[in-house]
Amino acid sequence: MTGETDPSAPVHDSGPTGRDAAPEAHRTGRRRRGEQLMVPRATFDSYYGRPIIKAPAWEARDIAGYFFLGGLAGAGSVLAAAHQATGAPRTATALKITSLGSVGLATAALIHDLGVPSRFTHMLRVIKPTSPMSVGSWLLAVYGPLAGAAAASALSGRARRAGAAATAAAAVLGPAVATYTAVLAADTAVPAWHGAHRELPYVFAGSALTAASGAALALGPRRETGAARLTALLGAAGEAAADHAMRQRLGTVASTLREGRAGRLLRTARALTAGGVALGLWSGRSRAAGVLAGTALLAGSACTRFGVFAAGIASAEDPAHTVGPQRARMAERARMAERAQAAERASEAD
Amino acid sequence: MTETHGGPSGERGTAGRPDPAADTGHPEPPPRVGFFTDTSVCIGCKACEVACKEWNALPADGFSLSAMSYDNTEGLGASTWRHVAFVEQTVPDTAPTAVPSPEGRTELGLSPVERAGGSAGGEQTEAEETPGSKIRWLMSSDVCKHCTHAACLDVCPTGALFRTEFGTVVVQDDICNGCGYCVPACPYGVIEQRPDDGRAFKCTMCYDRLGAGMEPACAKACPTESIQFGPLDELRERAALRVDALHEAGVPDARLYGHDPDDGVGGDGAFFLLLDEPEVYGLPPDPQVPTRDLGRMWRHAAGAGLALAGAVAAATATLAAARKGRA
Ligand code: SF4
Ligand code: SF4
Numbered sequence: 001m002t003g004e005t006d007p008s009a010p011v012h013d014s015g016p017t018g019r020d021a022a023p024e025a026h027r028t029g030r031r032r033r034g035e036q037l038m039v040p041r042a043t044f045d046s047y048y049g050r051p052i053i054k055a056p057a058w059e060a061r062d063i064a065g066y067f068f069l070g071g072l073a074g075a076g077s078v079l080a081a082a083h084q085a086t087g088a089p090r091t092a093t094a095l096k097i098t099s100l101g102s103v104g105l106a107t108a109a110l111i112h113d114l115g116v117p118s119r120f121t122h123m124l125r126v127i128k129p130t131s132p133m134s135v136g137s138w139l140l141a142v143y144g145p146l147a148g149a150a151a152a153s154a155l156s157g158r159a160r161r162a163g164a165a166a167t168a169a170a171a172v173l174g175p176a177v178a179t180y181t182a183v184l185a186a187d188t189a190v191p192a193w194h195g196a197h198r199e200l201p202y203v204f205a206g207s208a209l210t211a212a213s214g215a216a217l218a219l220g221p222r223r224e225t226g227a228a229r230l231t232a233l234l235g236a237a238g239e240a241a242a243d244h245a246m247r248q249r250l251g252t253v254a255s256t257l258r259e260g261r262a263g264r265l266l267r268t269a270r271a272l273t274a275g276g277v278a279l280g281l282w283s284g285r286s287r288a289a290g291v292l293a294g295t296a297l298l299a300g301s302a303c304t305r306f307g308v309f310a311a312g313i314a315s316a317e318d319p320a321h322t323v324g325p326q327r328a329r330m331a332e333r334a335r336m337a338e339r340a341q342a343a344e345r346a347s348e349a350d
Numbered sequence: 351m352t353e354t355h356g357g358p359s360g361e362r363g364t365a366g367r368p369d370p371a372a373d374t375g376h377p378e379p380p381p382r383v384g385f386f387t388d389t390s391v392c393i394g395c396k397a398c399e400v401a402c403k404e405w406n407a408l409p410a411d412g413f414s415l416s417a418m419s420y421d422n423t424e425g426l427g428a429s430t431w432r433h434v435a436f437v438e439q440t441v442p443d444t445a446p447t448a449v450p451s452p453e454g455r456t457e458l459g460l461s462p463v464e465r466a467g468g469s470a471g472g473e474q475t476e477a478e479e480t481p482g483s484k485i486r487w488l489m490s491s492d493v494c495k496h497c498t499h500a501a502c503l504d505v506c507p508t509g510a511l512f513r514t515e516f517g518t519v520v521v522q523d524d525i526c527n528g529c530g531y532c533v534p535a536c537p538y539g540v541i542e543q544r545p546d547d548g549r550a551f552k553c554t555m556c557y558d559r560l561g562a563g564m565e566p567a568c569a570k571a572c573p574t575e576s577i578q579f580g581p582l583d584e585l586r587e588r589a590a591l592r593v594d595a596l597h598e599a600g601v602p603d604a605r606l607y608g609h610d611p612d613d614g615v616g617g618d619g620a621f622f623l624l625l626d627e628p629e630v631y632g633l634p635p636d637p638q639v640p641t642r643d644l645g646r647m648w649r650h651a652a653g654a655g656l657a658l659a660g661a662v663a664a665a666t667a668t669l670a671a672a673r674k675g676r677a
Contacts, residue, residue, distance in 0.1 A: 188640055202657065
């Protein structure tokens with residue numbers, strides 16, 4: 001990358017009355033004629049340091065909570081079906097109830113965020129494939145009753161056939177419920193979310209699987225925890241790998257995942273998840289270990305979602321994270337065009 | 351009001367489609383209209399802000415001083431649909447001192463470039479006038495861009511945001527449910543929710559006035575014709591001439607912004623002539639509609655979902671094999 005746009009450089013104000021810029025920033029700014037030629041432009045202009053895009057006004061508790069609960073519910077349905085199929089009915093039932101509870105709470109969180117509950121019906125007014133929120137609302141409208149039927153049948157022991165069908169159908173929709181929220185976040189101009197639009201679904205899938213595995217470890221009987229121990233490990237490993245890829249992809253914007261509230265949450269998430277996976281290994285011998293491991297995994301998953309949410313807000317609030325990647329993209333395009341031109345000239349000369 | 355639910359405007363990449371109204375399903379729409387905001391003649395009088403507030407009966411923003419030059423509005427928002435940016439900057443002495451006004455137009459007293467410490471209030475600012483440099487003001491009236499590929503419209507789950515027959519983008523406030531998705535989707539940070547009721551609001555390009563054959567209130571009020579309203583094609587031609595004229599007159603930094611149908615949003619219905627980099631005015635240098643990557647996002651979500659299911663299947667299979675081995 002040329003020095004023309006170093007995205008790591010702090011934003012400085014073009015106006016001398018800017019709030020944040022130190023006086024030095026103005027002197028090193030590109031407006032100094034003499035220096036302009038010698039040192040590459042190392043700062044961005046901004047309008048008094050104000051953000052360019054608007055951060056969502058969503059409450060973290062509602063929306064990050066919704067991401068977490070959706071993941072727990074969706075992955076829980078998959079795990080429930082697996083436990084059902086492999087002769088671990090008590091864990092399966094516990095997971096079905098967890099999924100129903102989570103999807104219920106998730107819907108409540110969504111409705112709470114709208115402010116006026118009656119407005120929720122507008123969500124199902126149209127089906128819009130271009131809107132992940134519309135797709136998600138319809139997904140929940142189908143998945144919710146299925147999760148409900150699966151849990152009701154397991155609890156009451158009635159309508160076993162229908163219960164099994166609902167369990168299977170919920171397991172089919174479960175992965176979509178767990179991962180569509182990543183698309184919902186990524187389909188915005190928020191730099192940390194959109195920039196990671198390829199990796200975020202895998203982060204969310206891994207995090208969802210660790211959460212559901214946590215629920216299985218915490219709620220299932222000792223001798224049924226074998227599968228969840230493994231899925232916790234796989235989920236955590238997948239999440240860690242995706243998280244690494246996401247940071248690589250984000251470049252300078254990845255600082256929003258390291259710093260501040262987001263950084264603290266994501267470090268906590270990592271520790272809780274690793275601890276939960278390790279402790280889970282003893283869940284076959286000790287019920288207490290299972291409960292502790294499960295709780296840690298659930299908390300870790302929640303911290304991941306709240307951390308990613310906080311990083312998004314931080315990236316939206318700093319104009320450097322909007323300008324930096326865009327300037328880099330423009331520089332890249334200019335380089336490509338130059339190369340194409342050079343190639344053309346070369347072929348003409350031949 | 352004709353309502354359409356906004357096709358996948360971003361999905362097909364950035365190939366400019368000249369007529370978004372027809373594309374959304376309006377039969378025989380009138381020509382697409384827009385704004386050309388020529389910031390080189392803006393005097394920062396804020397007549398547009400006031401006219402917009404009045405015509406659209408927008409609530410007040412409260413009385414606060416921002417300490418940002420002469421700009422106390424700070425940015426576009428739910429109740430500010432025109433915002434006049436007021437940039438105070440130190441430039442080399444060699445920068446052009448006067449931007450010629452378009453032919454046949456009355457030149458108003460306050461040109462965008464003023465000597466520091468002059469009668470224009472230089473003493474009150476902290477602006478630095480070092481040897482070889484001077485202070486200049488840039489003013490620009492910002493507004494919703496009425497994008498060809500509008501992210502706000504794409505992501506709105508209720509269909510509250512729709513494409514009008516004029517090719518503009520409007521929110522229907524009786525449909526909006528306050529989900530707030532459009533807010534982070536807009537690559538320009540235009541649309542916003544009102545904190546008191548949660549619903550989203552933005553510039554309608556005076557949809558009601560357009561329907562009655564009138565021009566939007568801001569364009570009507572602008573005393574310097576910095577805000578020009580008309581069919582987008584005509585405006586683009588006029589803008590190209592103006593930017594050429596400025597280049598010839600020795601203003602090499604003059605550039606158009608948002609005029610290109612091949613840019614990341616398919617071109618703006620409201621585009622600008624700027625005298626510096628877009629970010630100086632608080633505009634993104636290379637905006638892209640996030641939905642253009644939606645197909646890829648769904649594919650990765652599907653891949654991640656399959657991986658999740660696969661992990662569970664693998665774990666159960668491993669367990670079953672281990673049990674069998676033990677039995
Ligand atoms: S500028 Fe933002 S609010 Fe206006 S049409 Fe484009 S995406 Fe929508
Ligand atoms: S806040 Fe209103 S206009 Fe914006 S996306 Fe939601 S329903 Fe649509």
